[in-house]
Amino acid sequence: xxxVIAADRLSKYYGNVLGLNEVSLxxxxxxxxxxxxxxxxxxxxxxxVTGQLWTDLGTVTVRGRRTWNAPELFRAIGFCPEHxxxxxxxxxxxxxxxxxxxxxxxxxxxxxRAARSLExxxxxxDKDRLIRGYSRGMRQRVKFAQAVAHDPxxxxxxxxxxxxDPLGKRKLIRLIxxxxxxxxxxxxxxxxxxEIEALTSRVVLIHQGRVLAExxxxxxxxxxxxxxHQISVRSSDPRGLAARFVGDxxxxxxxxxxxxxxxxxxxxxxxxxxxxxxxxxxxxxIEVEEISSPDDNLQAVFEYLxxx
Amino acid sequence: xxxxGPAARVFGVFFPLGLKTGKTRALALLGLFPVLxxxxxxxxxxxRSGDMAAVFTEILMVFFLQLYVVILALFxxxxxxxxxxxxxxxxxxxxxxxxxxxVVLGKFxxxxxxxxxxxxxxxxxxxxVLNAPRLADPSLYLTFLRYLGVLGLGILAYTAFFTFLGALxxxxxxxxxxxxxxxxxxxxxxxxxxxxxxxxxxxxxxxxYRPAGIVGGGGGRGVALLLFRxxxxxxxxxxxxxxxxxxxxxxxxxxxxxxxxxLYEE
Numbered sequence: 001x002x003x004v005i006a007a008d009r010l011s012k013y014y015g016n017v018l019g020l021n022e023v024s025l026x027x028x029x030x031x032x033x034x035x036x037x038x039x040x041x042x043x044x045x046x047x048x049v050t051g052q053l054w055t056d057l058g059t060v061t062v063r064g065r066r067t068w069n070a071p072e073l074f075r076a077i078g079f080c081p082e083h084x085x086x087x088x089x090x091x092x093x094x095x096x097x098x099x100x101x102x103x104x105x106x107x108x109x110x111x112x113r114a115a116r117s118l119e120x121x122x123x124x125x126d127k128d129r130l131i132r133g134y135s136r137g138m139r140q141r142v143k144f145a146q147a148v149a150h151d152p153x154x155x156x157x158x159x160x161x162x163x164x165d166p167l168g169k170r171k172l173i174r175l176i177x178x179x180x181x182x183x184x185x186x187x188x189x190x191x192x193x194x195e196i197e198a199l200t201s202r203v204v205l206i207h208q209g210r211v212l213a214e215x216x217x218x219x220x221x222x223x224x225x226x227x228x229h230q231i232s233v234r235s236s237d238p239r240g241l242a243a244r245f246v247g248d249x250x251x252x253x254x255x256x257x258x259x260x261x262x263x264x265x266x267x268x269x270x271x272x273x274x275x276x277x278x279x280x281x282x283x284x285x286i287e288v289e290e291i292s293s294p295d296d297n298l299q300a301v302f303e304y305l306x307x308x
Numbered sequence: 309x310x311x312x313g314p315a316a317r318v319f320g321v322f323f324p325l326g327l328k329t330g331k332t333r334a335l336a337l338l339g340l341f342p343v344l345x346x347x348x349x350x351x352x353x354x355x356r357s358g359d360m361a362a363v364f365t366e367i368l369m370v371f372f373l374q375l376y377v378v379i380l381a382l383f384x385x386x387x388x389x390x391x392x393x394x395x396x397x398x399x400x401x402x403x404x405x406x407x408x409x410x411v412v413l414g415k416f417x418x419x420x421x422x423x424x425x426x427x428x429x430x431x432x433x434x435x436x437v438l439n440a441p442r443l444a445d446p447s448l449y450l451t452f453l454r455y456l457g458v459l460g461l462g463i464l465a466y467t468a469f470f471t472f473l474g475a476l477x478x479x480x481x482x483x484x485x486x487x488x489x490x491x492x493x494x495x496x497x498x499x500x501x502x503x504x505x506x507x508x509x510x511x512x513x514x515x516x517y518r519p520a521g522i523v524g525g526g527g528g529r530g531v532a533l534l535l536f537r538x539x540x541x542x543x544x545x546x547x548x549x550x551x552x553x554x555x556x557x558x559x560x561x562x563x564x565x566x567x568x569x570x571l572y573e574e
Contacts, residue, residue, distance in 0.1 A: 014571065047399075050399075050402075050403050051402065051403070052398070052399060052402055052403070052570075053569055053571075054569050069408065069566060071404070071405045071406055071407050071408070072405055073405075074403050074404050074405045075405045077403065079399065079403040081396075081399040081400070083396045083399075083572075085395055085396040085397050086397065087325055087397060087400075089325060089328045089329050089330070090325060090328075094324075094325075098320075098321040098325070099321075099400060099404065101317050101320055101321055102314070102317055102318065102321065102401070102404040102405070102406050103404060103405055104313075104314075104317065104405065146400070
C-alpha cells in the first residue's frame with residue numbers, strides 16, 4: 001500500500017524550542033492514530049501536513065506533493081483544528097456553507113453539503129443558531145462537519161473528541177470508522193488512549209517531538225522487549241502455582257493480587273512463560289479461572305516508552 | 309495562479325459576516341455622531357447664511373477623514389490577517405483550495421465595501437441634513453460626490469496600509485494607532501515636501517475647498533480646517549499616488565501572507 005502522507009526526517013523548531021525532531025513516518029489508507037501527551041508534537045505534525053507551517057528540515061508530502069502553498073491539495077484534505085475557535089457571529093450553517101464556498105462549490109451545492117454534513121453530526125436542528133451559543137460538544141461537532149463536508153479523501157483530525165460527551169464520542173468514532181470503510185485516509189490525534197484504541201490499532205506514539213514507536217499495538221509491544229510483560233493468572237491456588245516458578249530464570253518478579261486468588265508475573269519472555277504455565281497447571285492440577293495481561297494496552301506501552 | 313474567482317468567494321463569505329459583527333455595529337454607531345452633529349447644526353443654522361453650513365461641512369470632513377476613516381481602516385485592515393492569527397481562525401482559511409493572496413484580496417474587498425457603506429451613509433445623511441436649504445443646487449451633489457470619492461480613496465489607501473501592517477506584525481493595532489493618529493497628524497503640517505510622506509496629504513489635496521492665502525490663487529471659499537499648511541499635490545497626481553500606494557501595500561500584504569509563517573501564541 002502506498003503512503004498517502006509521508007514525512008522524511010521532518011523537523012520543526014519554534015525559535016529555540018523543538019517542535020518536531022527528525023520525524024520519519026508514513027500514513028497509509030485507513031485510520032492512523034497519533035498518540036502522545038499535550039505538547040508532544042502532534043499538532044505541529046498536523047500543521048506541517050496541512051501546510052500551515054513550513055518545515056525547518058526534512059520533507060512532508062501528501063500524495064507525493066509538498067504541502068506549503070499548495071492550495072489545490074486541499075480539495076482532497078479536510079482538517080479539523082484542535083483549538084475551539086470560530087467566526088462566532090456565524091450560524092453553524094453559515095460557517096460550513098461559507099467554507100464550502102471557498103472550495104469552489106456553487107452556492108446551492110455548498111448549502112446542500114453544509115446541511116448534510118451538519119445533519120451527519122446531529123446539528124441539523126441547531127444549524128441556524130449562532131456558533132457563539134453552541135455548547136462545547138456542538139462546537140466540536142461543527143468543527144468536524146466543516147472538515148468532512150467536501151468529501152475529502154484525507155481527513156486530519158486534531159483532538160476531535162475533546163469536549164464531546166460519551167455519546168458524542170461514540171457517534172464520532174462510528175463516523176470515522178465509516179469513513180475508513182469508504183477507503184479514506186484518516187489521521188487522528190489524541191492524548192487519551194482509549195479514544196485512539198477505540199478507533200484503530202495502527203498507532204504512532206509521539207513524545208517530545210520524536211516518534212517513539214509506530215505500528216499496531218502488538219508490534220509496539222514487541223518493541224519494548226526491554227520492559228517486562230505483566231501476566232495475571234487467577235486460579236484456585238496462586239501460591240502453589242508461584243512455587244513452581246520460583247527457580248525460573250525467565251521470571252523477574254511475582255506478586256499476589258489483593259483478592260488472594262491472583263498471581264501477577266513479570267517476564268521478558270512471554271511466550272516461554274505461557275508454555276511453562278500450561279505444563280505447571282496440568283502437573284499440579286490447578287484450576288485456572290482467567291489469564292490476562294494487565295499492561296497489554298496503549299497506556300502501559302506509552303508509559304514504558306517514555307520511561308515513566 | 310487564478311486569484312479573481314477565489315477572491316470573489318472569500319468576499320462572499322466575509323462581506324455578510326462583516327455586516328453581522330459587533331465591531332461593525334459599534335463602528336456604525338460612531339458613524340452616527342456626525343449625523344447628530346448635523347441635526348444640531350441645522351437647528352442652530354436656521355435662517356443663517358450658507359457659509360456657516362460650509363464651515364460645519366468641513367468639520368464633518370475633519371471627523372470623517374482624520375478620525376472615522378482611519379479608525380475603520382485600522383480595525384478592518386488589521387483584521388484581514390492579524391485577527392485571523394490572533395483568533396486562531398487562520399486554519400479554516402489556509403486549508404482550503406484558495407491561493408493565499410485571494411484570502412487577502414477577498415477580505416480586503418469585503419471590508420472596504422463595508423466601510424464605504426458605513427462612511428457613505430454617515431456622510432450622506434449628515435451632509436444633506438446640513439445643506440438642506442441647497443438641495444436644489446446641482447453643485448451640492450458634485451461636492452458630495454467629491455467628498456465621497458476622497459473618503460473612498462482614503463478607505464482604500466489606509467486599509468491597504470493597515471492590511472500590510474497586520475500581515476507583518478503581531479501587534480499591528482498599536483503600530484497602526486501610532487501611524488494613524490501620530491505620524492499622519494503631525495507630518496501633514498510640516499512645510500515643504502515632507503508632508504507628502506503622509507496619506508492624508510494626498511487626500512486633502514483632492515478636497516474641493518481652497519483656502520485663500522495658503523494655497524495661492526485658489527478659490528478662496530470655505531475655511532482652512534483641513535487645509536492648514538497644505539501644499540497640495542495636483543489632483544491627478546494625488547489620485548495616482550493614492551492608487552499606487554494602495555496597490556503597493558496590498559501587494560506587499562499578499563506577498564507576506566503567502567510567504568510568512570504565522571504562529572499562534574501558546
